[in-house]
Amino acid sequence: MLTNLKWKVNIMGDSIDTVNKEKIVKHFGNAFFxxxxxxxxxxxxKWDIVELRLIEHFSANLxxxxxxxxxxxxxxxxxxxxxxxxxxxxxxxxFKSKAICxxxxxxxxxxxxxxxxxxxxxxxxxxxxxxxxxxxxxxxFKELHSKDKSLEKANYSDDHEFKYKSYKEWVFxxxxxxxxxxxxxxxxxxxxxxxxxxxxxxxxxxxxxxLHGDFHYYNILKGKNDYMIIDPKGVIGDPIFxxxxxxxxxxxxxxxxxxxDSTIEKVFNVISKELDVPKQVLSKLLYIEGTMAVxxxxxxxxxxxxxxxxxxxxxxxxxxxx
Numbered sequence: 001m002l003t004n005l006k007w008k009v010n011i012m013g014d015s016i017d018t019v020n021k022e023k024i025v026k027h028f029g030n031a032f033f034x035x036x037x038x039x040x041x042x043x044x045x046k047w048d049i050v051e052l053r054l055i056e057h058f059s060a061n062l063x064x065x066x067x068x069x070x071x072x073x074x075x076x077x078x079x080x081x082x083x084x085x086x087x088x089x090x091x092x093x094x095f096k097s098k099a100i101c102x103x104x105x106x107x108x109x110x111x112x113x114x115x116x117x118x119x120x121x122x123x124x125x126x127x128x129x130x131x132x133x134x135x136x137x138x139x140x141f142k143e144l145h146s147k148d149k150s151l152e153k154a155n156y157s158d159d160h161e162f163k164y165k166s167y168k169e170w171v172f173x174x175x176x177x178x179x180x181x182x183x184x185x186x187x188x189x190x191x192x193x194x195x196x197x198x199x200x201x202x203x204x205x206x207x208x209x210x211l212h213g214d215f216h217y218y219n220i221l222k223g224k225n226d227y228m229i230i231d232p233k234g235v236i237g238d239p240i241f242x243x244x245x246x247x248x249x250x251x252x253x254x255x256x257x258x259x260x261d262s263t264i265e266k267v268f269n270v271i272s273k274e275l276d277v278p279k280q281v282l283s284k285l286l287y288i289e290g291t292m293a294v295x296x297x298x299x300x301x302x303x304x305x306x307x308x309x310x311x312x313x314x315x316x317x318x319x320x321x322x
Contacts, residue, residue, distance in 0.1 A: 027058040035078075047070060047114055050066070050069055051066040051067040052064045061078060062078040063077050071114065072117075074104065074117050075116070076114050077114070078111065080111070085113075087233060087235075089103065089113060091210060091232035091233070094210055095144065095210065097143055097144050100212075101230045103115050104116060118230065119223065121221045121222065123218050123220065124136055131270075133250075134270045137220070137246050137271075138270070140220065140227060140228075140229055141215070141239075142275070144212060144229065145209065145239040145242065164236045167198075167241045168202065170292065171198045174292055174296060174299065178192075179192075186311055187295065190314045191292070191295050193318070200284075201238075201284055202238070207238045210234065210236060211233075211237050211242045213234055213235040213242070214245060215229065215245050216248070216249045217249050219231045240277055240281065243285055244290075247282065248286060251317075283320040286317060287317045290314065
């Protein structure tokens with residue numbers, strides 16, 4: 001039982017008690033909790049885990065941080081979606097980069113993995129200096145997508161047993177979904193424009209590389225010496241499509257509305273110079289990614305009461321195109 005886990009390992013902070021059970025069930029459902037409850041103690045034995053702490057920042061997966069006598073500091077992650085889980089594992093195995101965290105063990109049958117824990121693990125988001133944030137992002141991008149063109153080396157090793165989804169599929173699929181949403185016609189129009197911009201860009205930026213797919217500053221953590229990237233989604237596309245999620249961070253998290261435009265101008269200027277991508281292209285990437293993010297939220301059940309705010313945001317992103 002999860003409630004008895006404290007007898008098996010040294011729990012850091014609160015034990016996985018009734019309160020935490022309620023949180024897990026609320027976010028993931030009772031069936032998922034029951035699966036975790038049945039698996040966690042055998043995994044503790046299998047991977048010689050001696051400490052665990054529930055990370056309450058719930059997203060797509062349930063995550064614990066802890067220590068193992070076999071591997072040191074670890075992240076223990078329980079997946080939910082088989083396709084997404086296999087894509088993340090394949091990406092962790094395939095990237096040839098010291099910039100991304102290391103996969104340690106994986107149990108495909110139960111959709112569980114352990115990977116190295118980045119210590120101290122502070123998110124790049126917590127860095128107050130935007131110049132530092134931009135420098136870190138650009139350097140990690142260069143490292144992740146480095147390519148020796150003379151030797152035609154890809155940024156990843158091919159895994160012929162796994163077929164990644166493509167960025168194109170992401171764009172087309174959510175556009176098709178929005179076409180059917182009668183209550184969100186104005187947003188669907190934005191998504192149609194975003195799709196057209198993607199098609200335009202993909203004619204120029206057409207390489208097929210493995211992308212992180214979720215390269216934002218909440219997935220960039222401070223290590224002992226350098227920042228590192230965690231939680232790749234694994235998707236195929238041109239490397240430029242790994243840029244806009246970070247830019248969207250800077251746009252959405254700027255609390256002072258009067259400073260948003262100047263912040264984005266600075267972000268465009270630095271990234272354009274460092275990564276050799278025209279600012280006009282960056283504005284299109286931001287519009288595509290921002291529009292998809294909104295549409296995915298709608299797909300996940302966002303209420304129609306948010307429509308006015310959403311359109312205000314999308315119209316602002318659209319203005320950056322001009």
